[in-house]
Amino acid sequence: xxxxxxxxxxxxxxxEYDRIVQFLGREPNLTELGIFSVMWSEHCSxxxxxxxxxxLPTEGPQVLxxxxxxxxxxxxxxxxxxxxxxxxxxxxxxxxxxxxAATGVGGIIRDIFTMGARPIALLNSLRFGALDAPGTRRLLxxxxxxxxxxxxxxxxxxxxxxxxFEPSYAGNPLVNVFCLGxxxxxxxxxxxxxGAGNAVYYVGAKTGRxxxxxxxxxxxxxxxxxxEKRPAVQVGDPFMEKLLLEACLEVMKTDALVGIQDMGAAGxxxxxxxxxxxxxxxxxxxxxxxxxxxxAMTPYEIMLSESQERMLLVVKxxxxxxxxxxxxxxxxxxxxxxxxxxxxxxxxxxxxxxVAEIPNRALTDEAPVYRRPxxxxxxxxxxxxxxxxxxxxxxxxxxxxxxxxxxLATPTIASKKWIYRQYDHMVRTNTINMPGQGAGVVRxxxxxxxxxxxxxxxxxxxxxxxxxxxxxxxxxASRNVxxxxxxxxxxxxxxxxxxxxxxxxxxxxAKAVEGIGDACRALGVPITGGNVSLYNETDGNAVYxxxxxxxxxxxxxxxxxxxxxxxxxxxxIVLLGREGAGELGGTEYLKVLHGLVAGAPPAIDLEAExxxxxxxxxxxxxxxxxxxxxxxxxxxxxxxAECCFDTxxxxxxxxLESVHxxxxxxxxxxxxxxGESASRVLVSVEPDQLTTVLERAAAARVPxxxxxxxxGNRLRISVGGTTAIDQSVGDAERVWSTAIDQYFAxxxx
Amino acid sequence: xxxxxxxxxxxxxxxxxxxxxxDVFGQEAEYLWHKDTDLKGADVIILPGGFAHGDYLRxxxxxxxxxxxxxxxxxxxxxxxxxxxxxGFQILLESGLLPGAxxxxxxxxxxxxxxxxxxxxxxxPFTAAARPGQILRIPIGHGEGNYFAPxxxxxxxxxxxxxxxxxxxxxxxxxxxxxxxxxVNAIAGLCNEARNVVGMMPHPERACEALVGGVDGRAVFExxxxxxxxxxxxxxxxxx
Numbered sequence: 005x006x007x008x009x010x011x012x013x014x015x016x017x018x019x020e021y022d023r024i025v026q027f028l029g030r031e032p033n034l035t036e037l038g039i040f041s042v043m044w045s046e047h048c049s050x051x052x053x054x055x056x057x058x059x060l061p062t063e064g065p066q067v068l069x070x071x072x073x074x075x076x077x078x079x080x081x082x083x084x085x086x087x088x089x090x091x092x093x094x095x096x097x098x099x100x101x102x103x104x105a106a107t108g109v110g111g112i113i114r115d116i117f118t119m120g121a122r123p124i125a126l127l128n129s130l131r132f133g134a135l136d137a138p139g140t141r142r143l144l145x146x147x148x149x150x151x152x153x154x155x156x157x158x159x160x161x162x163x164x165x166x167x168x169f170e171p172s173y174a175g176n177p178l179v180n181v182f183c184l185g186x187x188x189x190x191x192x193x194x195x196x197x198x199g200a201g202n203a204v205y206y207v208g209a210k211t212g213r214x215x216x217x218x219x220x221x222x223x224x225x226x227x228x229x230x231x232e233k234r235p236a237v238q239v240g241d242p243f244m245e246k247l248l249l250e251a252c253l254e255v256m257k258t259d260a261l262v263g264i265q266d267m268g269a270a271g272x273x274x275x276x277x278x279x280x281x282x283x284x285x286x287x288x289x290x291x292x293x294x295x296x297x298x299x300a301m302t303p304y305e306i307m308l309s310e311s312q313e314r315m316l317l318v319v320k321x322x323x324x325x326x327x328x329x330x331x332x333x334x335x336x337x338x339x340x341x342x343x344x345x346x347x348x349x350x351x352x353x354x355x356x357x358x359v360a361e362i363p364n365r366a367l368t369d370e371a372p373v374y375r376r377p378x379x380x381x382x383x384x385x386x387x388x389x390x391x392x393x394x395x396x397x398x399x400x401x402x403x404x405x406x407x408x409x410x411x412l413a414t415p416t417i418a419s420k421k422w423i424y425r426q427y428d429h430m431v432r433t434n435t436i437n438m439p440g441q442g443a444g445v446v447r448x449x450x451x452x453x454x455x456x457x458x459x460x461x462x463x464x465x466x467x468x469x470x471x472x473x474x475x476x477x478x479x480x481a482s483r484n485v486x487x488x489x490x491x492x493x494x495x496x497x498x499x500x501x502x503x504x505x506x507x508x509x510x511x512x513x514a515k516a517v518e519g520i521g522d523a524c525r526a527l528g529v530p531i532t533g534g535n536v537s538l539y540n541e542t543d544g545n546a547v548y549x550x551x552x553x554x555x556x557x558x559x560x561x562x563x564x565x566x567x568x569x570x571x572x573x574x575x576x577i578v579l580l581g582r583e584g585a586g587e588l589g590g591t592e593y594l595k596v597l598h599g600l601v602a603g604a605p606p607a608i609d610l611e612a613e614x615x616x617x618x619x620x621x622x623x624x625x626x627x628x629x630x631x632x633x634x635x636x637x638x639x640x641x642x643x644x645a646e647c648c649f650d651t652x653x654x655x656x657x658x659x660l661e662s663v664h665x666x667x668x669x670x671x672x673x674x675x676x677x678x679g680e681s682a683s684r685v686l687v688s689v690e691p692d693q694l695t696t697v698l699e700r701a702a703a704a705r706v707p708x709x710x711x712x713x714x715x716g717n718r719l720r721i722s723v724g725g726t727t728a729i730d731q732s733v734g735d736a737e738r739v740w741s742t743a744i745d746q747y748f749a750x751x752x753x
Numbered sequence: 754x755x756x757x758x759x760x761x762x763x764x765x766x767x768x769x770x771x772x773x774x775x776d777v778f779g780q781e782a783e784y785l786w787h788k789d790t791d792l793k794g795a796d797v798i799i800l801p802g803g804f805a806h807g808d809y810l811r812x813x814x815x816x817x818x819x820x821x822x823x824x825x826x827x828x829x830x831x832x833x834x835x836x837x838x839x840x841g842f843q844i845l846l847e848s849g850l851l852p853g854a855x856x857x858x859x860x861x862x863x864x865x866x867x868x869x870x871x872x873x874x875x876x877x878p879f880t881a882a883a884r885p886g887q888i889l890r891i892p893i894g895h896g897e898g899n900y901f902a903p904x905x906x907x908x909x910x911x912x913x914x915x916x917x918x919x920x921x922x923x924x925x926x927x928x929x930x931x932x933x934x935x936x937v938n939a940i941a942g943l944c945n946e947a948r949n950v951v952g953m954m955p956h957p958e959r960a961c962e963a964l965v966g967g968v969d970g971r972a973v974f975e976x977x978x979x980x981x982x983x984x985x986x987x988x989x990x991x992x993x
Contacts, residue, residue: 152863156894157804159765243763243807334762428865428894430959430966431802433769447964449772563964 006031014041020372027366035304035352035360040367042217042270042308043277046538049371052504053536056517064530066493072282074115074195074265076532077187078494080558082451085192087121088184090129090459090498090554092537096237097179101146105179106154106240107312112183113160114266114315117249120193120256121185124432125446126155128165128181129459129498129552133174135415135747140169143177144423145748150240151181152426157242158249162427163435163444165459166552169415172463175542180498182459182554186448193256195265195275197318198283200346202262204276205324207331207338208248208314212297214238215271215310244313251334252315258330260323262344267314273307273367275316277350281368288351289342291359303352303359318344374504381508387468390589390603392666392675401597401670404641404677404721404728409739411638411678412645414596418743419649436565440650442484442634447562454562456490458482458555463548465605468590470512472605474519474551476682479613480636481555482527486617487632487685489566489624490557495524497534497553502546504538512549513538520551526610527617529555559624566624568633570647570654570688573715575630577644577658578697580708581616581684584640586663586675592637593678608682612706616683619704628697629687639678641729643686645719648733649740655719655733658712662724676723688714754981755781757795759825759841761816762787766802766838766958773958774799778974787819797834797878797977798825800841802894802956812855812897813843822848834878834977835950839895842943842952851943851952852910853902859935863896867967868933870941870955871921874914877944879951882976888925889918889969891955893933898954900936900943907937918942918953 011021014037024032024040032040042048050057062070068085069077075089093108109126116123128151133140155162160183197204215238255261263283265275272294280287291306301309317338319327324340331338345351350367352360401407411417424439436454437445443458460481466473482492497520502509524531540547559565588594589603623629635643640660648656665675689697694710701708719736721729756774760767767784774782783793787805792798806815816822829835829850837845845851858864867890872883883889902910910916918941922931932939934954942953953973960970 149862156863156865156896157763157765157807159803241807243804243809246763246765246804246807425866426863428863430865430892430894430956431765431769433772433959433962433965435966436964449776 006037010037014038015045016041020044023372027363035307036362038304038308039273039360039362042273043367044371048270048274050536051372052374052376052538053513054373055375056514059517060521060531061525062530062532067530067532068189069192069532071531071533074118076494076496077119077192078532078556079189080453080455082453083189084448085187085189086184086455086556087116087119087187088182088496088554088556089115089533090180090182090496090552091535092498092500093179093181094176094500094537094540097147098177100237101143102150103237103239105147105150107238108179108181109151109154110240110242110245110312111268112181113158113245114268116183116185117252118195118264118266119187120191121187122253123160123183123185124434125184125444125457126160126162126181127444127457127459127554128162129461130167131173131178131463131550132169134171135169137174140174141747147179148423148426154240154242156428158246159431161429161431161435162424162439163429163446164439164441167420167423170463170548172548175545176540176547178500178547178550180459180552182496184455184457184556193261194263194282195279196263196283197279197287197344198285199262200285200344202321202344203319203324203340204287204289204342204344205317205319205327205338206294206314206341207317207336209241209244209311210295210297211306211309212311213301213305213309216305216308238310238312240312247334247336248313248315251331251336255327255330258326260320260327262318262320264315264317267316269310271308271310277364277367279316279318280350281364286345286347286349286351286364287342288345290353290355292355293339293341295337295339303354307352376504376510377507378511378514379507380511387602388604392588392671393668395598396600401674404673405731407597407674407678408641408645408729409736410596411592411642412736412740413743414592415744417592417638417642419741420744421741422744436562437488437567441567443488445488445565452561454559454565456485456488456557456559458484459552460484461550461552463550464601465590466516466550467548468603468605470515470549471519472608474516475523475608475610476605477551477553478520478523478527479608479682481553482529483617483634485555485557486620487566487568487634489564489621490559491621492527492529492555492557492617494532495529495553495555497531497551499536500540500547500550500552501538502541509546516549516551520553523610527614564624564627566629566632568647569631569651570656570714571630573654575688575714576691576694576710577656577712577714578687578689578708579684579711580619580687580701580706582681582707583661583709584679584681584684586665586672586679587681588665588675588679591639591678591680593639593674606680606682613683615704615706616685619701619706620685622700623697628693628700629689631688633686635684635686636680639680641677641721644721645736647686648719649737653717653733654714655716656712656714657720659722660711673723673728677721677728754796754978755783755794756797756799757783757785757792758799758801759785759821760787761803761805761819763805763807764801764803766956769958770799770801770838773961773974777961778978780978785821787821790820790824792824792828796981797836798828800837800844802839802841805840805844812840813847816844817848826850829950832947832949836879837952838956838958839954842954843897845950845952850950851945852906853900855897856899856901857897858899864933865892865894867892868955869921869923869931870918871925873919874917877917877948877951878980879973879976880917881980883972886925888921889972890967891957891960891970892966893955895954898934898936900940902937910943911938913946915944915946916940917944917951
């Protein structure tokens, strides 16, 4: 009955099928084959990535829950835990942008409240093709509307994120969503099934045929037929999730639960097997009891459906009525669909008759693990070569002032207000640092504390050097958190790569994971969880290797938070970190002004980075500085401009040292202005505090140099004593703040 | 005084209103479940923001049928102060406690940002502590805040001085550029003829603390607290 076509249709390889037969001691039936196919899919089993992920640092005194649960958790004092995770929804968002992004948000929120935490903040990290390329605006509008539609309705603020436009993502956008919640550290709940005889309950939306084989879809490349897979994308219902959220948190306040897990990828299959596996128990359910939205659904369809907004609960014996009562209050129906058993089997019945019977371990711990072949990609040497004396003809640097304006207008750098204005970023009245800052900051009501969080990545850097690029991503996320005045405590990662069956892609993956591991170890931010998204390719073209890193940090005193904007005129501007070697490899400048993606990304010294971040936390804690803004895309010139924006026009004047990287003096000037050397932050300081700030920097062995001061209404930068940039803040701000709107206005016109 | 904050399924600013009333202004506050029919002795009722019942039909269209709404209506008819914020305003419109209706924002997108409001009337329980012409900077967050009323109704509410707040520029001038949603006559807030029921799209509870969102929303809460204090002073058993 199981023919080779059926095996292939299920995305399984012949040898994987043989393993199944070996485990069962017989041929599987179709339902069992379906269950194996989703559990052994790349998305659920991490079969290509697992050997590499094991090398990541996951421990630290602050870590309450590392990888392996629905989300990670860190100790934030006062008996509280921050529970957070990032996840991708790339494939569904490409096929159906609104629902794909919306259900991504819904999924990550469930992962957080499943742990017993109340979700209080969302971030997202989005990557699309060039904004003026066909299709990008439709995808962007759909994804943004989907995130807004879900997050706004459920009432969790979107407090920050990042959006990048690169041609590499045109055929495969990246939609990574991050959620953070807060729980009492002692009341974290796990996704575990144990205690034979305890009842297994199903709560939430009814099961339909939507999303069947979503996990398998997320584990395959795209081609021109991908649109036909639309039925595999689920439809979100944020109202249902809001009810589930409130009802589940209310149930968790009783102690009637043994464990709880949401039904995300691979739905009922994944939740039953994972809960059983974590608890060393078996789970037995009868699919006939599962509430169904459509008629004549088969056990196969019920087990594989990815209908949204569904939860699986294990309730202590004798406490069932109490749990049912709470769900009733919220007009939700908790349905008793099975029991925990002691035999370690996933047993699925249909009106009593067994239709699938598989050892849990075969689906989880014993899933295939691959050490896939790796090979350094051939393109690498080619693109790393950068001769600044032989830049391509045609495109020319028009001089520092127009170059700055061009960078400010490039969608990756321009103001994202058009986007984040569509997200409710203030609901729950905790948001201190709003979107548009390096890190989003929310206070924790009932305490003096606040949490800062940032998600960052740089696919272009990783394309040029995956290991260094990944280190830079960790450093940037961590630095953004430190720039808000918060001590970075933990990290989560979302690894977006191409087809791991290609050795070049696997090599990128392995190198990136090495880089993440090194940076997280050095900066003291263990990885507490995350997700891997492979097969991000369309018609054989992979996206840039793109690890996105979310870092969470703690502010002991919420009111000592820092933002990036200058606050007063007459303040001294200090550059923390090395002046910069004028590194132009992989920069926005080279891409935008010269049409070139080449060179090595900036070097990074992780010890220096750690010293810088810890200095920032000290300076903020002692209220010695008034603003802090890290230097990243577009270099120090763009950073200075951004420090002046949204301040009602406070200007600034700074002088930079000259650098010598090319034969052409104009390129040298550009390198000083727009080079993206790492580990640098511009801070503004009240003149009275300057001596203390410089002392603290010296004690921390962080280079610090007074480069200028705030004041006037112009942006002035000299390089090596010669004026390079001189323009009105207002004009520059207009360019920066209207650039993205204009892409949409043009279409309407 | 005691704030009663109605919780509909899908309300999501209920906790924010509760926090403002209890933690910021030190008043008593209690949640009122939408299936209840008792206002638990509340002196003022807040219908908070959110997406009651998901608002899949028309904003507020389902919530008006909640079991608690007859009690809210009776309370309002007795002169009890009722404030609808955002979705709460939409529910008041659907219930007929305030005139007019909401359309989708001009531009068809949800908007979350600070806006400038001009206080038009200070003889309501929610604006008594402000002065006419005062400019408030308060956030909005909505996709359907484009207030609409037919010409005859509009003429009537203007004649009765029922427009309590209007969207303006930072200097208090009406300017279409600064109208975030296309509301007719730049209407951001409205009261009933008896002036005890007020609906507003902006979120005053999001602007009660300097650390988050500014402090201009305090005027709304200070107004009701002060109104109640004066009323209690005059007539100790005034509560409904």
